[in-house]
Amino acid sequence: MVSLSSDAHVRLRHAVDGDRENRARACFAGLSVLLGFVSLLSLTTGASGISLADVARTWASGESLDTVTRTVLLDIRLPRLAMGILVGAALAVSGAVMQGLFRNPLADPGLVGVSAGAGLGATAAIVLGGLLPLAFRDFVGTYMVPLASFIGGWAATMLLYVVSTRGGRTSVGVMLLAGIALAALSGALTGIFVYIADDAQLRDIQFWGLGSLAGATWFKLSIAAPLILLALSAAPFLARALNALTLGEATAAHLGIEVQRMKSIAILTVAAAVGASVAVSGGIGFIGIVVPHLLRLAVGPDHRFLLPNAALLGAALLICADMIARIVIAPAELPIGIVTATIGGPFFLWILLRNRSLLDM
Amino acid sequence: MFSAENIVVRLDRRDILRGVDMQAQAGHVTAIVGHNGSGKTTLLRALTQDIGYSGRVLLDGRDVTEMKGWELASRRAVLPQASRVAFPFTVLEVVRLGLLTGAAGADDSLPSKALARVGLAGFEGRFYQELSGGEQQRVQLARVLCQVWEPVTGGAPRWLLLDEPVSSLDIGHQLQVMEIATAHARAGGGVIAVMHDLNLTAMFADHVVLLADGRCIASGPPSLVFTDETLSTAYGCSLRVNTTPGDRATFLLPHTAHRVA
Numbered sequence: 284m285v286s287l288s289s290d291a292h293v294r295l296r297h298a299v300d301g302d303r304e305n306r307a308r309a310c311f312a313g314l315s316v317l318l319g320f321v322s323l324l325s326l327t328t329g330a331s332g333i334s335l336a337d338v339a340r341t342w343a344s345g346e347s348l349d350t351v352t353r354t355v356l357l358d359i360r361l362p363r364l365a366m367g368i369l370v371g372a373a374l375a376v377s378g379a380v381m382q383g384l385f386r387n388p389l390a391d392p393g394l395v396g397v398s399a400g401a402g403l404g405a406t407a408a409i410v411l412g413g414l415l416p417l418a419f420r421d422f423v424g425t426y427m428v429p430l431a432s433f434i435g436g437w438a439a440t441m442l443l444y445v446v447s448t449r450g451g452r453t454s455v456g457v458m459l460l461a462g463i464a465l466a467a468l469s470g471a472l473t474g475i476f477v478y479i480a481d482d483a484q485l486r487d488i489q490f491w492g493l494g495s496l497a498g499a500t501w502f503k504l505s506i507a508a509p510l511i512l513l514a515l516s517a518a519p520f521l522a523r524a525l526n527a528l529t530l531g532e533a534t535a536a537h538l539g540i541e542v543q544r545m546k547s548i549a550i551l552t553v554a555a556a557v558g559a560s561v562a563v564s565g566g567i568g569f570i571g572i573v574v575p576h577l578l579r580l581a582v583g584p585d586h587r588f589l590l591p592n593a594a595l596l597g598a599a600l601l602i603c604a605d606m607i608a609r610i611v612i613a614p615a616e617l618p619i620g621i622v623t624a625t626i627g628g629p630f631f632l633w634i635l636l637r638n639r640s641l642l643d644m
Numbered sequence: 645m646f647s648a649e650n651i652v653v654r655l656d657r658r659d660i661l662r663g664v665d666m667q668a669q670a671g672h673v674t675a676i677v678g679h680n681g682s683g684k685t686t687l688l689r690a691l692t693q694d695i696g697y698s699g700r701v702l703l704d705g706r707d708v709t710e711m712k713g714w715e716l717a718s719r720r721a722v723l724p725q726a727s728r729v730a731f732p733f734t735v736l737e738v739v740r741l742g743l744l745t746g747a748a749g750a751d752d753s754l755p756s757k758a759l760a761r762v763g764l765a766g767f768e769g770r771f772y773q774e775l776s777g778g779e780q781q782r783v784q785l786a787r788v789l790c791q792v793w794e795p796v797t798g799g800a801p802r803w804l805l806l807d808e809p810v811s812s813l814d815i816g817h818q819l820q821v822m823e824i825a826t827a828h829a830r831a832g833g834g835v836i837a838v839m840h841d842l843n844l845t846a847m848f849a850d851h852v853v854l855l856a857d858g859r860c861i862a863s864g865p866p867s868l869v870f871t872d873e874t875l876s877t878a879y880g881c882s883l884r885v886n887t888t889p890g891d892r893a894t895f896l897l898p899h900t901a902h903r904v905a
Contacts, residue, residue, distance in 0.1 A: 300769030301736030386730035527744055529730040533694045538744045538791070539717025584731030 307588030310581060314595035318368070318602075325367070325602045326360050329609060358501070366499035366507070367605050368598040370564045373511045373556035375597020376518050378571025379578075379589050383525035384444075384549045385458060388579070391572035392557045395462025397439045398568075399469035401554075401561035403476075404435020409487050410476040429506050433558030439465055440550045494565035494620030496605050503563050510559035514552045515594060521549055522586040529584065567620050569627030570597050576634055645669055646720075646803060646834055651690050651699040653683070653858075660686045661697070662858040668851065670801030670834040673825055675845045675866075677838075678855030679879050684838045685725070687855065688807050691836065692722045704800065717744075720803035721791035725811065727784050729772050735759065735783050736768035742790030754793055758786035763820055777812045785809065785821060795833025804828055806837040810844060822848040846870055846894040854878050870894050 327334050338356065341348055348356070374392070381390045381397070392398050408431030443465060447458035477488055524545040527535035536542050560567070574597045578589055601619070604626070608617040646668040653661040661683045668674035676684045690697040693708060693716075701708045708716060721742070729738060739755040759765055762782040767775075772783060785806075792802035804825060810818040818841070825835045826848055839845045845852060846866045854862040854869050856878045862869045875883045875896070884900035887893060 300766075301734035302768070303734070303737070383730075388731070523744060527741060529733065530727055530738075530741065531724070533692075534722070534724060534727065536694070536713065537692060537717065537720075537722040538741065539714040540744075541713050579731060583737060584733055585737060 303583040303585070304588065307582035307585065307592065310578070310592055311588070311595065314592055314599065318595050318599045321599050321602045321606075322364055322368070325364050325606050326356065328606050329355070329360060362501045362504050363496050363499040363605070364602065366504055366563060367496050367602045369504070369508060369511045370496070370560045370567065371570060371598035371601030372515060372594035373560045373597075374567060374570040374601070375574035375593040376515055376590055377553040377556040377560075378597075379575035379586070379593045380518060380521060380525065380549050381440075381553050381571070382575055383521075383528060383586055384546065384553075385447075386529060386531075387458070388576055389459065389572070391569075392436070392440075392553060393566065393568040393571055395443055395458060396465030396469060397436050397443070397553065397557050398561055398566045399466040399473075400439025401432040401436035401558045402566055403469040403473045404431040404433070404438075404558065405429075405562050406473045406476045406488050407431055407435070409484050410480045426506060429510060429559050429562035432562035433510060433555055435469075436558035436561065437551065437554030439469065440554050444546070444550060494567040494623075495608075495616070495618050496564055496601075497616055499563070507559040507563040510555045514556035514559070517548060517552045518590045518594075519587075521545065521552065522590055525549070525586040565618075565620065567601070567623055569623045569631065570601055573627045573631050573634075574600060576631070580634070645702075645704060646674075646691065646836060647702045648687070648691060649700045649702070651687065651697050651701070653686050653690060653695060653697045655686075655695075660858055661690070663699070664855070664858070664860050666853045666860060666863065668834055668836045670803075671829055671832055672850035673829045673835045673837065673848055674851045674853065675837050675839040675849035676853045676855065677840075677842065677845055677878075682855040682878075683858045684855055685807055687853075688805060688836065688838050692720075692805055703803075717791065718797075718802075719792075719800065720805055721788040723784055723788045723804070723806045723809055725807045726777075727780065733772050734768065735764070735770050735772055735775070738772050738783055739787045739790055742787035744791075751793075754790050755786070758789045758793070759783070761789060761824060762786045763817065778814065778817060781809070781812050782817065782821070785824070789824070792828075792833065795828050795831040801832055801834045803834040803836065806835070808838050808840055811840060818844060842870065842875070842896050846896070866894055867892075870896070 327338075338348065338352065341352075378391050381392055381395075382388050384390070405428050408428045412427055443458065443461055446461040473488075477485065480488055524535065524540045524542075527538045527540045528542070528545075530538075532542050535545075574593050575589060578592050578596060582588055582592060601623070604619050604622040607626075608619045608622045611617055611622075648664060648666045651661050651664045652659070664683070664687055666674075666676075666687070676687055678684050686695065689695045690699075691701055693701075703711070703716075703719060711719075736755055736759075739758055742758070743751075743754060756765070756768060759767055762785050764779065764782055764786065767779070767783070772780060775783065788804065788806075792804060795802055806825065809825070810821050813821060822844055825837060829835045829850070837849075839849070849866055852863060852866050852869045853860055854874065861878060862874050870885050872883060872885055875885065882902040883896060886895050886897065886900070888895065
């Protein structure tokens with residue numbers, strides 16, 4: 284009665300139904316090309332009208348670039364591009380990791396208060412930083428704001444997880460509500476700091492609310508990049524564990540995953556990536572929720588492929604958003620958060636409406 | 645041998661298990677039975693390290709708390725009562741998760757073999773969420789089978805721990821799943837199953853552990869444990885056990901039961 288179909292082996296010689304690994308690899312290749320393309324486009328888009336063709340021609344003819352072009356390219360557009368790639372990748376990957384951790388496609392650092400926590404950390408560092416003993420300030424130096432932002436994000440993520448998880452089960456309702464409460468609380472505390480801040484500090488703080496890549500410099504990049512790169516390089520090691528976790532924490536443990544350790548690493552990863560991103564570019568929403576969702580529809584939820592693809596697509600999307608922010612009201616600029624929300628919001632609603640059956644909340 | 649010594653579990657200041665001893669031999673199907681709330685599932689969850697307990701759980705003489713997660717994963721697989729999968733995975737992708745840490749990690753054909761084994765050949769490309777409850781249950785069984793596909797490796801038996809494996813299945817698939825479990829045991833592996841259905845238990849189990857109110861009140865082969873008196877005590881109603889005329893197989897009809905007022 285127990286039937287063992289003999290043609291099982293034969294069928295496996297060919298690409299198996301339900302196996303989306305090849306599609307995911309093709310997607311990775313495609314997204315790599317896309318990222319390269321939009322990067323070049325981004326370098327040649329802007330108020331000063333430098334085109335890549337001009338630059339290539341100058342280089343080919345052996346002349347050196349004039350100082351203005353050089354400055355615009357190397358000191359303004361290139362760090363901005365690099366920042367866009369890093370932040371976009373960080374937001375998308377941390378969104379995917381967090382959704383895997385909470386086993387829910389709605390867990391986005393921006394929605395559930397992690398970004399707000401990071402923003403609070405950054406604001407506190409800006410306002411209170413001046414009160415710290417000089418020796419300590421010298422010691423922590425320029426890392427203080429990203430570090431505080433990281434700690435804020437980490438605390439928010441931890442708190443959120445502890446509040447919404449009981450007996451190994453994460454309650455979605457509790458998570459979203461707790462996230463709203465956390466975001467409100469962080470917002471209120473941030474408000475207090477804004478209230479007591481002086482003018483120079485206010486200008487720094489205002490930046491968090493809007494979100495922008497405009498302030499990107501090599502110096503800022505050198506502060507954020509190590510944290511983001513560290514987080515991004517930890518993510519692939521989480522992929523198998525996150526896959527197992529989709530079956531629940533108990534089953535993941537039965538499959539041999541060290542669940543508690545893995546959860547701590549995942550929370551640290553999200554906090555580092557979001558904290559560093561918020562520290563240098565403010566609160567940019569929707570990348571973390573739209574990118575993983577799109578990719579799950581395209582290549583499936585296997586985190587071994589989802590995470591690297593999310594890094595590429597997140598980077599490409601944020602660079603595109605940044606280009607739009609620069610073009611729409613040129614020579615002025617829109618805050619990039621407005622662009623991602625204006626495009627991401629309706630787009631996300633559309634995805635939700637189309638795929639309600641698969642969401643299974 | 646999988647054994648538990650003096651397992652005590654307290655949840656919310658209530659005693660769920662009050663000192664349960666049990667032993668399961670490799671090569672046998674061991675069934676844990678008992679009334680609702682008797683502690684069946686809790687006992688299994690102690691065996692699988694899902695809950696805190698006092699007492700000892702031993703796998704071949706070694707305390708399981710001293711074994712690493714991956715080591716345990718290569719020795720035993722656990723089928724939960726019901727499994728929700730968080731994201732839209734295909735059936736193949738779910739079953740493949742069984743290969744995550746098992747010793748058979750490299751064999752790509754295993755998921756399809758396991759699906760064929762549970763009668764779901766050709767379901768690889770379907771979405772898990774779109775299957776019926778019974779089909780989902782069998783997909784999970786296929787995943788569990790992948791994890792311990794060879795019943796014996798390196799001379800050591802590998803275990804299937806099943807929590808009500810046939811609860812949402814029709815009678816044909818109930819028989820099929822019990823036959824898969826029996827085949828695993830006959831090939832040298834071990835099986836511990838929490839069971840609700842006493843007739844299937846009588847048919848397929850070699851050893852029964854009967855729980856009532858957090859205590860083990862009888863254990864042994866079904867023919868010895870399933871007596872009118874023991875079952876009536878365990879389930880709180882007057883039950884009459886019968887045997888078939890030919891091979892003296894034990895069966896139980898609800899028609900013969902009387903409620904104890």
